[in-house]
Amino acid sequence: MKALVCVEPGRLERTERPRPDAKPGHIRIRIGHIGICGTDYHIYGGQQPFLNYPRVMGHELSGRAVEASSDGRIAAGDLVVVNPYMTCGACHACAIGKPNCCENIAVLGVHADGGMCEEIVVPEANAYPAEGLSEKAAAMVEFLAIGAHGVRRGRVRAGSRVLVVGAGPIGLGAAIFAAIEGAEVTLRDTSAPRLELAATALPQARYELVGQEAAGAYDTVFDATGNIKAMNAGLQWVAHGGAYVLLSVVKGDLTFADPEFHKRETTLLASRNALKEDFEHVMASIRNGNVPIDVLATHETGIDEAVTNLPLWAEDRGTLIKAIIRV
CATH class of the missing domain: 3.40.50.720 (NAD(P)-binding Rossmann-like Domain)
Structure with missing residues (x-):
């Protein structure tokens, strides 16, 4: 599959990687759109601490489920938003209902390879149905x-x-x-x-x-x-x-x-990261027309062209609110 890899600070490559293996309790998602975050620009620029290269960036993700979830929430082909915060479920923060500040949190695209690629496998609980949203809008839910x-x-x-x-x-x-x-x-x-x-x-x-x-x-x-x-x-x-x-x-x-x-x-x-109810509030607000998605999405590129465009945008974001990569 195609993947956009930050090999080292200042160096991006569009490479081919094996498709991820399926895991019990996880769901395979065919990525459609990716929002480029300030964190991604920092990774490219070498300003992100505690990060190992090479890294597949990308944590603002939307895509289509390749197969149904085991709990029936998601059918094959459904549009989903990915919650990129991988949590342990066992620490004090998780136990009191605050997994956004999990003591052992791993964020896709930062602590582990992310979604600037064609497919990704995530825990079923981290995939939220996004009915009524466009793929582009769904890729902006996380930052909102x-x-x-x-x-x-x-x-x-x-x-x-x-x-x-x-x-x-x-x-x-x-x-x-x-x-x-x-x-x-x-x-x-x-x-x-x-x-x-x-x-x-x-x-x-x-x-x-x-x-x-x-x-x-x-x-x-x-x-x-x-x-x-x-x-x-x-x-x-x-x-x-x-x-x-x-x-x-x-x-x-x-x-x-x-x-x-x-x-x-x-x-x-x-205030750190976000919780499921925040994702749901954002999606409901987009459906209700209360979020100017088309105005926020100022720039767009394909995954092949992102090798050139992401570095340009990293240097000059003066006319940019949110850039989106199409896969």
Whole structure:
């Protein structure tokens, strides 16, 4: 089968690999579309820690079941979304219903070979029926679920004032799902072109350049910058009694003044990955027409052409929200 392999940082190859073997309790999926994530660009650029090369990237996946699942949820030919978080099911986090932060988690395309290929085999529980979605839309569910999970963690409600710092795909996903909850959303970034691009997907939001911010405080602030300085600075925008939700994961130390943190009775939350209910919420929202899928999918390529296009997009994502690989 065809596979796109990152052989080493800065080097992609489209190769042939054996089709994966079937396993008990698993389901074979013929991959149709793959969303390219910031993690994939980091793997290509050599900035992803704790990763072994060569690696088949890709964890934003949709495809068709090759055979039916043993529990009858999925029939052969059904469109499915893949939950790429492989969990142990035995650790404390899994036992309390939080497999998104499993102590032994392995993410497809990062800790194990992923879905930039023609077929993949995953546990049946990691395949979700995606009836009513296009294959392209289904490949965008995973990254949107990360934003939806953060919004649920932050307990965003109708009428609340929400600030999202960082207008990349994850930040835009959080902004979209905060707006779905009825929040008044402000999206902030250092890049005017990125804000203009985000405004095509969520025109009802308010947009601000860093350095030109309006005064004010917010019930919930989300950081999606991937920048430790921005993460440390974000507390200043949280209203008294508000919440600060960190979607970003970076190397570095969080530091802020304890008196400010305490006098606001701030709730500080990390948000990692997503849960099944987040995937289901995203799929329902897409079916209901509440997510501008066609606007979010700005770039598309085939698996052969991705050898050339992925490196180009890694260098310049100024006009890109989400790129999709067709298989």
